[in-house]
Amino acid sequence: MDGNFNPKWDDLIQPGRVHGSLYYDEAIFKEEVEKIWFKTWVYIGHESEVPEKNDFVTKSLGPMPVLMARDSNGEIQLLLNRCPHRGNAVCVQDKGNRARFTCPYHSWTFANTGELINYAFPEGYKGTDKSSLGLSKVTRVASYRGFVFGSMAADGPTLEEHLDGAKGSIDLLCDNSPTGEIQISAGFLKHRTRANWKFILENECDGYHPAFVHSSIFSVSDSAIGDLYGDAAVAVTRSLGNGHTEVDPRPEFRRRDKPLSWFGTTPDRLPDYVRQMNEAYGEDRARQIMIDGTPHTMIFPNLFIAEIQIFVIQPISATESVQHSTAIQFKGAPDINRRLRQQTMGSVGPAGFLLADDTEMYERNQRGLEIRQPEYLYLKRGEHRERRDENGYLIGHSTDDLPSRAIWKHYREMMEDK
Amino acid sequence: MSTDVAEIEGPDILKEWVGKSRVYEKSFNPQLYHEVQQFIFREARLQDIHDYDAWEELWTDDALYWVPANGTDTDPEKQMSLIYDNRSRIALRIRQLKTGRRHSQTPPSQLARVISNFEFLASDTDDIKVMCNTQIFETNLRGDTMWASRNEYSLRRVDGALRMAYKKVVLINNNKAIYTLSFLV
Numbered sequence: 001m002d003g004n005f006n007p008k009w010d011d012l013i014q015p016g017r018v019h020g021s022l023y024y025d026e027a028i029f030k031e032e033v034e035k036i037w038f039k040t041w042v043y044i045g046h047e048s049e050v051p052e053k054n055d056f057v058t059k060s061l062g063p064m065p066v067l068m069a070r071d072s073n074g075e076i077q078l079l080l081n082r083c084p085h086r087g088n089a090v091c092v093q094d095k096g097n098r099a100r101f102t103c104p105y106h107s108w109t110f111a112n113t114g115e116l117i118n119y120a121f122p123e124g125y126k127g128t129d130k131s132s133l134g135l136s137k138v139t140r141v142a143s144y145r146g147f148v149f150g151s152m153a154a155d156g157p158t159l160e161e162h163l164d165g166a167k168g169s170i171d172l173l174c175d176n177s178p179t180g181e182i183q184i185s186a187g188f189l190k191h192r193t194r195a196n197w198k199f200i201l202e203n204e205c206d207g208y209h210p211a212f213v214h215s216s217i218f219s220v221s222d223s224a225i226g227d228l229y230g231d232a233a234v235a236v237t238r239s240l241g242n243g244h245t246e247v248d249p250r251p252e253f254r255r256r257d258k259p260l261s262w263f264g265t266t267p268d269r270l271p272d273y274v275r276q277m278n279e280a281y282g283e284d285r286a287r288q289i290m291i292d293g294t295p296h297t298m299i300f301p302n303l304f305i306a307e308i309q310i311f312v313i314q315p316i317s318a319t320e321s322v323q324h325s326t327a328i329q330f331k332g333a334p335d336i337n338r339r340l341r342q343q344t345m346g347s348v349g350p351a352g353f354l355l356a357d358d359t360e361m362y363e364r365n366q367r368g369l370e371i372r373q374p375e376y377l378y379l380k381r382g383e384h385r386e387r388r389d390e391n392g393y394l395i396g397h398s399t400d401d402l403p404s405r406a407i408w409k410h411y412r413e414m415m416e417d418k
Numbered sequence: 419m420s421t422d423v424a425e426i427e428g429p430d431i432l433k434e435w436v437g438k439s440r441v442y443e444k445s446f447n448p449q450l451y452h453e454v455q456q457f458i459f460r461e462a463r464l465q466d467i468h469d470y471d472a473w474e475e476l477w478t479d480d481a482l483y484w485v486p487a488n489g490t491d492t493d494p495e496k497q498m499s500l501i502y503d504n505r506s507r508i509a510l511r512i513r514q515l516k517t518g519r520r521h522s523q524t525p526p527s528q529l530a531r532v533i534s535n536f537e538f539l540a541s542d543t544d545d546i547k548v549m550c551n552t553q554i555f556e557t558n559l560r561g562d563t564m565w566a567s568r569n570e571y572s573l574r575r576v577d578g579a580l581r582m583a584y585k586k587v588v589l590i591n592n593n594k595a596i597y598t599l600s601f602l603v
Contacts, residue, residue, distance in 0.1 A: 357521040
């Protein structure tokens with residue numbers, strides 16, 4: 001606090017409680033687009049989605065579409081799909097391979113670096129500086145271990161500064177691949193929900209809900225996920241800085257001390273993968289990686305690494321969002337990859353055993369806020385048992401509201417331009 | 419089935435959504451047509467009224483229930499699908515619905531579906547292959563939703579009765595962001 005007293009935010013975001021209008025007020029949504037989505041580092045896509053030169057995919061940055069392309073030099077470009085002439089889309093395909101994009105309206109043609117190559121009937125533009133009429137681009141582009149982020153702000157923290165403790169989560173994920181690389185190659189399920197994006201963001205590391213929202217699937221399958229989120233669980237929640245949060249189940253997995261227990265399987269079921277891991281890391285290190293498993297980390301504001309899949313949260317309006325989800329694939333590990341896809345398809349997307357019900361909750365929460373009393377949502381669970389881990393990060397019980405409190409603290413700093 | 423067939427070559431445009439060319443039956447067997455239609459109408463009714471056990475009994479032991487995403491002829495062994503259930507996962511889906519705690523179906527969606535455009539496909543096995551179009555009206559706590567799909571079935575006679583060995587549901591908007599789809603489609 002630098003004496004910059006802001007009564008609006010003091011009123012809306014208080015210790016352990018937040019005002020309902022933060023989830024439905026369109027004016028606040030517009031402010032979020034400017035102060036969060038068009039400012040911070042936002043996850044766009046993964047380099048493996050455009051493996052070849054001139055590949056492109058349509059992605060988004062907040063509510064805005066973005067073309068992620070690999071140019072003819074192999075560099076990742078984040079282009080804004082709006083012809084500088086009259087605003088038409090220069091590309092209407094979801095994905096493809098092309099070096100040039102031609103606007104259908106007046107045939108302006110752009111390279112996949114954004115540069116304007118030519119326009120029709122050029123004599124009418126005599127003396128015009130073509131270099132000022134290229135496609136706009138996302139202002140800053142950076143990637144970490146293949147994860148591509150974009151920021152519309154010219155200045156600000158670097159991507160690695162922004163990721164803070166979440167960098168370790170990405171490292172942990174990649175370590176689970178015998179090649180140290182993951183791939184996003186299976187296409188996305190796109191799940192629309194009539195709810196504010198922050199209900200999704202907060203739910204990702206909410207360890208209080210699974211025992212209830214997902215009891216239907218836990219009771220009829222042999223899933224061991226439920227054990228991580230009971231009252232007696234030893235898993236923890238952690239604030240990783242800058243609004244990033246995680247549920248860290250490693251204490252539970254280390255107690256079990258069984259490789260691949262995190263994935264609900266055993267080494268004899270995935271012999272090729274286990275052999276590859278041993279060859280890549282040596283048996284001791286491989287064993288530890290396979291005990292610890294993959295992370296459960298929500299990278300603010302839109303990338304959720306959910307053990308075996310990723311979710312990308314896209315805000316559409318104050319009351320509408322899309323969750324994009326797909327299986328994570330470990331480069332060069334086909335036997336585990338099939339299981340990763342099969343389990344992901346069972347769990348997520350509009351028909352998923354888990355996500356259909358999470359999404360039902362988001363929509364009921366959203367409708368609930370039309371009831372205007374009480375005005376605030378209550379986020380105090382586990383406040384009394386927050387503590388610091390050996391690295392100084394705040395941790396709590398796996399069922400505590402600590403992730404929500406961390407998210408709102410960072411959210412407020414962003415909305416107040418701190 | 420007759421070997422008197424005609425291949426209908428579709429245009430290349432929109433092949434991603436219409437799907438590969440198929441070999442349609444040219445001959446017409448009114449009795450079989452009636453039997454297959456009645457079977458699919460009954461399947462639709464069991465889905466609409468959430469008679470989960472009766473619907474599950476329609477499947478063969480080697481069943482495959484597939485709802486692709488992002489296209490019609492995607493490779494379900496490489497690409498994400500909305501549903502890609504073998505027989506045991508169909509059973510799991512039903513067991514979850516029957517707990518009464520499948521929140522997205524509690525209360526259940528109110529449904530009515532209309533099925534039309536039956537066409538038989540040439541089959542090189544004893545399975546009967548048939549395609550049809552479906553429109554589904556759904557209303558639930560969120561509101562009203564319209565769904566539309568092209569369906570493809572492989573039906574098999576088991577102990578005298580028809581059973582489903584394969585059902586593929588291609589939602590027309592399966593490349594778009596869609597709402598929760600937790601009723602039986």
